[in-house]
Amino acid sequence: MRHTLICTVGTSLKGNLERQRPEWHDLYVRRRLRDLARALAALDPQDRLLGAEINSIDSIITKGILGRPLNLYLLVSDTEDGQATGELLKLYYLDAVNPRRFEQAHWQTLAGLTDASHERFRREGLRSLVTAVAKIARTWGPEQVVINATGGYKAQISFAGLIGQALDIPVCYLFERFSEVITLPPQPVSLDLGFWLAHAPRFYLLAADQGDPEDYEALDPRFAILVETVEVEGEKLAGLTAMGQLFHETFRHRFGLQRAQLLPPDSGLPSAAKKITYESGLGPRPPGLETWFARLLEVPYVTRINTFKYIPDLARPSYFRPSAKGKVDRLEGGFSDGSATTKFTVFITAATEAQRDAALADLYERFINT
Numbered sequence: 001m002r003h004t005l006i007c008t009v010g011t012s013l014k015g016n017l018e019r020q021r022p023e024w025h026d027l028y029v030r031r032r033l034r035d036l037a038r039a040l041a042a043l044d045p046q047d048r049l050l051g052a053e054i055n056s057i058d059s060i061i062t063k064g065i066l067g068r069p070l071n072l073y074l075l076v077s078d079t080e081d082g083q084a085t086g087e088l089l090k091l092y093y094l095d096a097v098n099p100r101r102f103e104q105a106h107w108q109t110l111a112g113l114t115d116a117s118h119e120r121f122r123r124e125g126l127r128s129l130v131t132a133v134a135k136i137a138r139t140w141g142p143e144q145v146v147i148n149a150t151g152g153y154k155a156q157i158s159f160a161g162l163i164g165q166a167l168d169i170p171v172c173y174l175f176e177r178f179s180e181v182i183t184l185p186p187q188p189v190s191l192d193l194g195f196w197l198a199h200a201p202r203f204y205l206l207a208a209d210q211g212d213p214e215d216y217e218a219l220d221p222r223f224a225i226l227v228e229t230v231e232v233e234g235e236k237l238a239g240l241t242a243m244g245q246l247f248h249e250t251f252r253h254r255f256g257l258q259r260a261q262l263l264p265p266d267s268g269l270p271s272a273a274k275k276i277t278y279e280s281g282l283g284p285r286p287p288g289l290e291t292w293f294a295r296l297l298e299v300p301y302v303t304r305i306n307t308f309k310y311i312p313d314l315a316r317p318s319y320f321r322p323s324a325k326g327k328v329d330r331l332e333g334g335f336s337d338g339s340a341t342t343k344f345t346v347f348i349t350a351a352t353e354a355q356r357d358a359a360l361a362d363l364y365e366r367f368i369n370t
Contacts, residue, residue, distance in 0.1 A: 002066055003144055004144050005148060007075065008157060010051075012053070013053065013085060016050070034091050037092040056173075059174060059181040060181055065183065071104050072093050073108065075110055076108065079116075086107030089105070089107065090105040123242070125242075127245040130159075131249070134163075134249035137167050148171075149164075161184050163246060166250035171184045193251055200357060201322075201364065203240075205317070206226075209230050263362055274302065275305075279306070279308055284312075284340075295366075299363070301350070301359060311343070312339075314340065315339050320367075328350045331346045331360060332344075
């Protein structure tokens with residue numbers, strides 16, 4: 001009984017109104033979208049005038065693919081028409097007279113998803129699509145989600161199919177001449193959780209376009225299609241490609257499913273028994289540091305924390321990474337309040353590199369990627 005539908009959105013409805021119902025198209029142009037939504041809601045949801053999105057959603061509900069219309073997420077292009085169509089469809093699906101009414105409907109612009117710039121579309125737009133779908137899947141659980149990939153750009157539709165496959169979400173599509181949607185069959189893929197875990201801190205930083213400018217392909221040839229250099233406020237940093245973003249979100253999802261089996265064992269110590277040692281003469285503590293440490297000591301496999309360096313003019317993002325000493329029972333961390341950074345060692349119960357890598361991914365999920 002899935003209850004949440006993600007729908008990619010194009011502008012077929014606008015085009016249909018322009019060609020077939022000029023008076024309703026005038027409502028669209030004048031942005032009288034609530035009046036237009038009410039008029040559209042009075043039509044049969046299979047009326048071809050309503051466009052691909054509405055026709056396909058009706059078929060998804062009719063076939064029982066979506067058991068309960070609770071949440072509708074409309075992912076629209078980074079254009080004025082895209083946003084207007086998103087608002088119109090939101091009002092349509094919240095209208096009380098609509099036989100296919102959802103309890104909640106939202107629309108979201110996918111930054112960079114525009115045909116005005118093929119480079120933005122490739123680099124930013126498809127990544128935005130991956131990030132948006134993955135966030136919704138984490139919110140409700142992929143077992144509650146369906147993707148309707150009927151509307152929008154062809155490349156967007158194709159990529160939505162890959163996302164669904166990666167995150168174990170069914171993907172539906174309505175071909176123009178079909179009367180009902182089909183569910184796209186899964187395609188075989190070979191992806192490596194171990195590779196992602198071994199480089200989890202890199203992937204989290206790359207997903208935020210904050211990766212260090214290093215030779216990733218020399219580090220591992222598999223990075224070749226996953227990483228690219230981007231410019232943020234005049235500074236060159238490494239970030240993920242759209243495929244890299246999909247790879248990262250795929251293994252965040254798979255890690256979440258296997259987390260309990262992968263993490264280091266519980267230390268058995270209550271938080272109050274775990275010690276924080278501040279290095280003598282370290283300097284002031286950035287605001288929020290002690291609260292952060294208190295939360296960190298609540299993590300079952302963490303045993304103690306030692307600070308070792310304070311840098312008053314370093315504003316790098318907070319981070320975790322393997323200890324420079326190469327030992328699996330400790331990690332290096334850095335906490336920044338936006339102006340200064342305190343570096344510290346986190347001691348953990350890990351006995352293997354695999355447990356240490358899982359702990360790093362877990363800490364990013366708990367503290368960095370919230």
